[in-house]
Amino acid sequence: MKPRKVPTPGWNFEYLMWLFTRISGAAMLLLALIGFVGALIMGARYHMDLGTLMRWTFFPNPNHVLNSDIPDIAPWANAYWQIMQLLLVFFGATHGFNGLRLVLEEYIHSWGWQLALRLVLMILWLITLGAGFFLVLTS
Amino acid sequence: MQVTLKIFRYNPETDKKPHYETYKVEAEPTDRVLDLLEKVKGEQDGTLTFRRSCAHGVCGSDAMRINGMNRLACKVLVKDLGTDHITIEPLLGLPTVKDLVVDMEPFFEHYRSVKPFFINNDPPPQKERLQSPEERARFDDTTKCILCAACTTSCPSFWLDGQYVGPAAIVNAHRFIFDSRDQGAEERLKILADQFGVFRCHTIFNCTLACPREIQITKAIGEVRKAIATGRLD
Ligand code: FES
Numbered sequence: 001m002k003p004r005k006v007p008t009p010g011w012n013f014e015y016l017m018w019l020f021t022r023i024s025g026a027a028m029l030l031l032a033l034i035g036f037v038g039a040l041i042m043g044a045r046y047h048m049d050l051g052t053l054m055r056w057t058f059f060p061n062p063n064h065v066l067n068s069d070i071p072d073i074a075p076w077a078n079a080y081w082q083i084m085q086l087l088l089v090f091f092g093a094t095h096g097f098n099g100l101r102l103v104l105e106e107y108i109h110s111w112g113w114q115l116a117l118r119l120v121l122m123i124l125w126l127i128t129l130g131a132g133f134f135l136v137l138t139s
Numbered sequence: 140m141q142v143t144l145k146i147f148r149y150n151p152e153t154d155k156k157p158h159y160e161t162y163k164v165e166a167e168p169t170d171r172v173l174d175l176l177e178k179v180k181g182e183q184d185g186t187l188t189f190r191r192s193c194a195h196g197v198c199g200s201d202a203m204r205i206n207g208m209n210r211l212a213c214k215v216l217v218k219d220l221g222t223d224h225i226t227i228e229p230l231l232g233l234p235t236v237k238d239l240v241v242d243m244e245p246f247f248e249h250y251r252s253v254k255p256f257f258i259n260n261d262p263p264p265q266k267e268r269l270q271s272p273e274e275r276a277r278f279d280d281t282t283k284c285i286l287c288a289a290c291t292t293s294c295p296s297f298w299l300d301g302q303y304v305g306p307a308a309i310v311n312a313h314r315f316i317f318d319s320r321d322q323g324a325e326e327r328l329k330i331l332a333d334q335f336g337v338f339r340c341h342t343i344f345n346c347t348l349a350c351p352r353e354i355q356i357t358k359a360i361g362e363v364r365k366a367i368a369t370g371r372l373d
Binding site: 012014017106 | 296299300302303319321322324325329332333334336338364366369370
């Protein structure tokens with residue numbers, strides 16, 4: 001009997017995005033937890049309400065949160081937290097826009113419209129990423 | 140006991156919109172829902188239309204929504220439903236032709252798209268193509284499919300606009316992909332790796348719950364996905 005042939009696994013877009021959705025979902029939870037614990041360690045225990053804590057969790061940058069009441073914000077202003085934020089922005093935006101792409105493909109039947117709207121999504125995704133990265137890196 | 144049946148009715152020739160009709164029938168707890176439908180058709184309203192054939196859960200003709208779940212009317216007993224009010228509606232996601240009869244063509248179109256037949260271009264051996272019991276067991280579960288469409292029409296990914304190939308087609312592809320005698324795995328996996336293939340499955344498990352043959356459908360979909368991801372068929 002001949003050995004059975006299977007397509008070599010490779011750069012299959014649908015598979016990669018499927019994998020990415022799972023990985024980024026888990027990664028965002030982990031990153032949020034790190035930001036959350038970080039905020040607590042850096043003194044957020046006494047001064048913050050839930051909303052402020054959430055802002056620190058999902059966007060841990062002192063310059064974006066004006067009155068967080070964290071006594072010492074210096075520890076936040078370093079490359080480690082910047083990388084954390086960049087990752088969160090990247091995972092969040094890509095995860096979200098890929099979800100929108102799926103919704104769009106599932107509801108829009110016409111091939112032309114699908115292509116056009118995918119293009120719009122792609123541009124919006126890039127703008128979102130650009131704006132997020134700009135904010136994180138320049139503040 | 141007396142059972143109240145609320146049945147979805149639609150006659151495209153006379154009705155603008157579908158409506159529900161209520162019938163009261165005498166039933167034994169051990170009657171099947173199909174028996175009640177037959178009773179209504181035979182004794183109360185001959186215009187009621189539904190598909191059935193074997194009446195024993197083998198042909199897959201009479202999948203319908205019974206109290207919100209996709210079931211074979213010939214496999215559900217009145218006592219299993221735990222109520223004397225039974226709502227019967229056609230399958231979702233396929234166009235209703237009349238009353239409980241849906242147009243199965245979109246379903247079969249997806250089924251055909253995965254090449255659900257044996258592919259092997261080697262000259263056939265003298266006697267038969269041999270296979271070990273283990274090799275046979277590998278795809279045993281997915282040989283049980285009767286193409287009733289209960290799974291595919293319970294799947295939200297399929298409801299959207301029917302582009303998703305659907306659990307039933309994947310189950311039938313799985314049956315051949317993991318058959319050691321078949322050589323069409325490559326073609327089929329390529330088809331299923333496509334935009335509306337296995338990666339549209341959101342692991343909702345509706346299909347597994349709906350299957351009257353208790354096929355582990357979501358597991359089969361996972362195995363096909365794994366074969367695409369790893370390029371291996373074990
Ligand atoms: S009538 Fe054949 S499966 Fe129910």
